[in-house]
Amino acid sequence: MGKVYTPATAAIGVAEVLQLLEGRWKLVILFxxxxxxxQRFSALEKLIPGISQKMLAQQLRQLEADGIVARKLYPEVPPKVEYRLTDWGQAFCPALDALLKWAEQRDTVKD
Known part of the structure; x- marks a missing residue:
């Protein structure tokens, strides 16, 4: 059975989740x-216009440290590094889909 939340514990939980995902580029990387x-580092860099190498590396390191992204280093020259979502990171897909659907409603729902 899932955790039972009170308004206070739910607010704390949401704050913790937002902290995992904070950063301008994390959600774009996850997408x-x-x-x-x-994806290889260089491919991600090409797929995300406007991100610097330093920022991409920083965001990927944070996502890896939080258990959302897995990094695989191949011992070759030049180094080959690949990134993928962990199972837990992949489980975030439905939540992001729900966020996108919620955002689509903005223009259709008027109060």
Whole structure:
């Protein structure tokens, strides 16, 4: 059975989740890794215009440290590094889909 939330514990839980996902680029990075996609660092850099190498590396390190993204380093020259979502990271897909559907309603729902 799932955890039972009170308004206070739910607010704390939401704050913790938002902290995991905070950062301008994290959700964009996750989008490019959904559906089991494996991407190399250079491919992610090309897929995300406007992100610097430093910022991409920083955001990927944070996502890896939080258990959302897995990094695989191949011992070759030049180094080959691939990124993919962990199972827990992949489980975020339905939540992001729900956010996108919610955002679509903005123009159709008028109060």
């Amino acid at each position: 490019h890794l959904f559906d089991g996609k494996v």
